[in-house]
Amino acid sequence: MTQIAKTQNMAMAGEEIETKTGAAEGEKFREKVLALAGSEVKTCIQCGTCSASCPTASLMEAPIRKLVKLVLEGEKEEALSSRSIWLCTSCLLCTVRCPRNIRPMAVVAALKAIYEEEGMRCRDSVFEGIFARQIRDYGRISELLLSAEYMIRSPGSAAQIMAFGAELVPKGKIELGFEAARGERIEGIEEMRRIFKVLGDEGEAEAAQAGESETAGAAQKAAESEDETGGPI
């Protein structure tokens, strides 16, 4: 039963309904995802092809099939709080195989967009943000800079993977030293910027924001708030 129908039925019975997300807000959330990911999402039959095809589904508490259902039910809070959206590798197998021609990956992308828009942050979104920004600005990833920024902005979660990172250094998987830290740009970085622009990334606004957060105090503050929403590993 859709959220609307549910709301109407309940309203008729003269009862108050209790969902984790308020009915009106849930409906707004549902419509927003549908607008971003395509209204064909409504035709989902919950067959499970997407989640059974998903390489990371077993790590998710709400695999993609369930995420779609949560969206259709307007369960905003549960859908956004799920770590699943950050575990998606964008392999698109779900989208290739969906028998209803739904693009489940687009649902994930929509959820990420809404997540950012709402100003929510978690360790995964922070990491993804830093990662994307480095690609945009340098056209490549510098493990050193990435780790450093992650450490500043989300010290709690960064600390937990530090041991793992340390293991990678002797294997040569993480480049250290001056070269890496300088953050050299690839040739044709303008092309990369253009890609981001086409994809709707408002680089300037974010860059400005990032510039502000350079100050240690602000970074620290942000890091603290992230860890609250980040949840346990």
Next chain:
Amino acid sequence: MRIGVYVCHCGLNIAGVLEPDSLTEFAKTLPGVEVARDLQFTCSDTGQETIKEDIKEHKLESIVVAACSPRLHEPTFRRVVSEAGMNPFMLEMANIREQCSWVHMDEPPQAQEKAKDLIRMAVAKATLLSPLTGETMPVSREVLVIGGGVAGVQASLDLADCGLHVYLVERRPTIGGYMALLTDVFPTNDCSICVLAPKMTDVYNHPLITLVTYAEILNIEGSVGRFTVSGVKKARFVDEKLCKGCLNECAGVCPMEVPDDYEFGLGKRKAIFMPIPQAVPLVACIDPESCIGCGLCAEACPVDAVKYDQRQEDFRFDVGAIIVATGWQSFDPARKEEYGYGRYRDVISALQVERLLNAAGPTGGEVVRPSTGQVAKSVAFLQCVGSRDESVGNPYCSRVCCMYALKNAQLIKEKYPETEVSIHYIDLRAGGEGYEEFYIRAQRLGINFIRGRVSEVEEVDGTLKVNYEDTLLGDFRSRPYDLVVLSAGLEANRDADVVGNLLGLSKRPDGFFEIAHPKMRPVEAHIDGVFIAGCASGPKEIQVSIAQGEAAASKAMGLLVRGELALDPVVAVVDAEKCIGCRLCVDTCPGKAISVNGIALVDEAACKGCGTCAAACPVDAIDMTLFSDEQILSQIRAATAVKGQYPFIVGFLCNWCSYAGADLAGTSRIQYPTNMRAIRVMCAGRVDPAFVLEALKGGADGVLISGCRLGECHYNKGNYQAYQRVQVLKGVLEKVGINPGRVKIIWCAASEGEILAKEVRKFAGELKEMGPVGTELAPPGSPEPSGVGY
């Protein structure tokens, strides 16, 4: 023209709102009106007698009845005028009840004005009526049935039993279709060939059935009542009359072995073969592709039936009706690459498991793994392979797969109780008599039901692993099986395209042949005299295919049993002088009734009178016998003669849906504004842009065209053509400076009186905002629009 006008009171149904006596006085003032009377109940015996007496006394030539809807009493009054010695088509009705008094109960003065207009319009048309005679045409009482599956077999038997001669044409060497190859069939699990074979033999032995197997239809010409069909019967290199069907002798010595397509690749057959043991006709056939011409079979045949020099034979029949029972083909499961069909030997199709389970099949009924030949200890059925799957272009449900999977699962479980059998499904659809009980039976037998569509099948160390999410538990599993059966869906038979094109059948988006109405006319094609039975019009189980074969037979019988057809005189006529042979009419005609040989020719037997061609003709060379250009234009002129209301709307309503919808608004007493004067046309496709322009020129503020809902047109695609024309016309209007919003096309079903009323109200509102027609042409600042009657 001497016209009689009869205004009905219909008790208080009309007289309660309108004033029939003053309408009568008004009618008397119209040109050509000889007599006008108001009658209490025009349809009563007294009313009918009055009309008849007037016709005789006043030598009337044409009659107008202003009363209820023509959809109700037109047949009655046609009979009345015909009893008075007049041609029945010299009648026109003004609908002042359903579309006036009943829908404008709160505005009697405006309703009265509208009624006057409606009567003026009817009189204008009545002036231009001409006598029409419905001719009869002798028809062939023979029927062609295309396809010898169970639907075609049943149709042939029913027709022949009623005394009609049948030609049954089958492209393969035996009749019986897919049903002849299945093992037991649901929901009773009786042996398929055991129930079908007697019918096949009956076909062979019936004196009124000419069975033509191993044949192709190459051409079909003509129309209802007189189709000419020609084709070839391929050479089977065995004399049908001599062959005794012993088979062992010839096939026993044949050295060539090839995969057997009747076993779906699981078994082998010889180059000389019998398709199935119960083949009808029971005659061997040589496959020239694999025969090496060694001559051993000819030597071995005890009756010298093998004829290497046999040639294909042409055939040609004249038939009155055609039943298309061309069946289906299986979805090719190899297209779902993730399931590994064609890559892993133990992944097989549903048709293959039918053959494995069949006692006459390649394994004698043992369900074995093709890779090892050992009986399978665990079997999975994967549902919806190529059905409900947009990624392969088949969004539809194939309807039979749930049931056949349940059936095959039961058969395996009964034969091998130790074998683990699972069905992986999205939704289990067991709708039908005894079907749910059949599902319960499968559950009781211990078959596993797992909800979740399988994502992929992998072969790991000789075992098949089936990966899926159990969506009810939310668990991911990789389950090993010995044998995986893909429940492949049913697709439209591509081999039937030739026949479909020859007949001009339309196809639905799913590729199957479209029937005349998705609910009310289940076995009729859009083409008169052509019927569709069985899976040719979509996936069906055997029992429904049989029912459709019977239904198609009874429809064909009803058409041909009298040996003659009454032709509807409402048809298109071509003015040979004007026609330029552009073929536009051929493309627009939904009934394939027009051919062009220099100039267009209308086959009156096939023409259904929709008038779409007349609207399409670029040189106005086509007109209709009734609903002619001149008649409709005169109605438009009569409608806009006074324009007692603003905004003033001329409406064109298609007879089958929108006019009926407007009538329903009347019977349901749904009130709407009085602004519209409706003109009945057979189809929205009849509306010539010239009609719209004439209305606007006459000063109508807007024109409303209403057709059947898209996809529900009585003439298949007339409403689409109307839509297209309106779009073009809007562009033209915009160019000349007229607001294109003055022309509106809407869809309204016969059940949607509410929608029609709403649209009229909405349109009147929109027109009010636009101002009177021509406002937009006035230069800015000019106080009065010029050139039109405001």
